[in-house]
Amino acid sequence: MRITEENNKIILEGISDFEPKHVFDCGQCFRWLREEDGSYTGVVQSKVINVKKENNLIILDNTNKEDFENIWFDYFDLGRDYKEIKDKLKVMDEHLDKATEFGDGIRILQQDGWEMLVSFIISANNRIPMIQRAINNLSERYGKYIGEYKGKKYYAFPTPQDLKNVSVEDIRACQTGFRDKYIKGVVDYVNENNEDILSYRKLNTDECVKALVKFNGVGPKVADCIALFGMQKYDTFPVDVWVKRVMEEFYVEDNLSLPKIRKFALEKFGDLSGFAQQYLFYYARELGIGR
DNA sequence: ATGCAGGCGCGCA
DNA sequence: TGCGCGCCTGCA
Numbered sequence: 031m032r033i034t035e036e037n038n039k040i041i042l043e044g045i046s047d048f049e050p051k052h053v054f055d056c057g058q059c060f061r062w063l064r065e066e067d068g069s070y071t072g073v074v075q076s077k078v079i080n081v082k083k084e085n086n087l088i089i090l091d092n093t094n095k096e097d098f099e100n101i102w103f104d105y106f107d108l109g110r111d112y113k114e115i116k117d118k119l120k121v122m123d124e125h126l127d128k129a130t131e132f133g134d135g136i137r138i139l140q141q142d143g144w145e146m147l148v149s150f151i152i153s154a155n156n157r158i159p160m161i162q163r164a165i166n167n168l169s170e171r172y173g174k175y176i177g178e179y180k181g182k183k184y185y186a187f188p189t190p191q192d193l194k195n196v197s198v199e200d201i202r203a204c205q206t207g208f209r210d211k212y213i214k215g216v217v218d219y220v221n222e223n224n225e226d227i228l229s230y231r232k233l234n235t236d237e238c239v240k241a242l243v244k245f246n247g248v249g250p251k252v253a254d255c256i257a258l259f260g261m262q263k264y265d266t267f268p269v270d271v272w273v274k275r276v277m278e279e280f281y282v283e284d285n286l287s288l289p290k291i292r293k294f295a296l297e298k299f300g301d302l303s304g305f306a307q308q309y310l311f312y313y314a315r316e317l318g319i320g321r
Numbered sequence: 322a323t324g325c326a327g328g329c330g331c332g333c334a
Numbered sequence: 335t336g337c338g339c340g341c342c343t344g345c346a
Binding site for chain 2 (some may be wrong): 057152153155158190212246247248255273288315
Binding site (some may be wrong): 155156157159160202205206207208209210287 | 336340341342344345346
């Protein structure tokens with residue numbers, strides 16, 4: 031991979047397994063929006079960045095080499111060999127062979143644990159556009175103003191401190207629905223215990239998931255998503271309706287309970303469970319498998 | 322219109 | 335332990 035910096039852009043040459051559509055539409059993130067030119071603009075850690083793929087180059091706009099080294103390299107998980115992961119999954123069976131081929135440019139972003147905690151609480155029994163809207167409202171009203179990019183104003187995701195004195199009603203007003211009290215709960219917990227959610231990264235996967243499900247509004251599926259996308263725990267397997275459908279289609283009998291589907295997957299995919307989940311999820315949702 | 326969407330907490334066996 | 339039910343909200 032060759033890295034070039036020029037007028038507020040970072041250009042990555044010779045980078046493999048990075049397809050913006052696959053990365054941003056595979057269900058892991060909510061703050062990346064597609065622009066008319068097919069590029070994606072996202073808000074990460076008080077930065078606004080635009081990602082475009084052009085002639086096999088990945089172009090990161092509105093950034094610099096320092097941020098690339100400090101933030102983007104890890105955020106886009108560029109230190110990981112996804113080809114090796116796909117090769118290991120491909121040989122497991124024909125379904126993974128197709129799914130990894132279909133979503134061959136997927137990468138699992140290393141996102142922030144706190145943001146994932148709140149975001150996936152909002153995701154429960156909800157639809158993507160509404161999840162995005164609620165997160166956007168919370169950020170606009172309570173997050174730090176970052177600046178303008180291409181004529182639009184951007185705001186960072188609110189910290190626990192930002193949300194400290196925000197009432198349940200105020201949260202509800204951001205269109206979170208019945209999840210308002212759950213969000214208030216985690217905000218209060220973190221502020222009162224002076225606890226950093228990021229410290230959960232130090233726990234092993236089981237302990238991490240256990241620590242997360244203690245929050246109201248965080249069940250098994252949401253905890254797995256937070257662990258996978260926000261705590262970099264790759265031996266998890268979040269089972270949502272789409273994953274349930276694709277698993278029933280390919281691997282397990284119908285009306286097997288969700289924990290049993292999860293257990294089956296962890297035993298089959300092992301340390302690569304989280305990656306397998308992403309390829310299968312994207313494959314199932316884009317093709318409407320089992321719907 | 323009524324069911325339902327990228328689940329969860331609760332009450333009840 | 336395991337199940338059924340209601341839930342914000344908006345859209346087909």
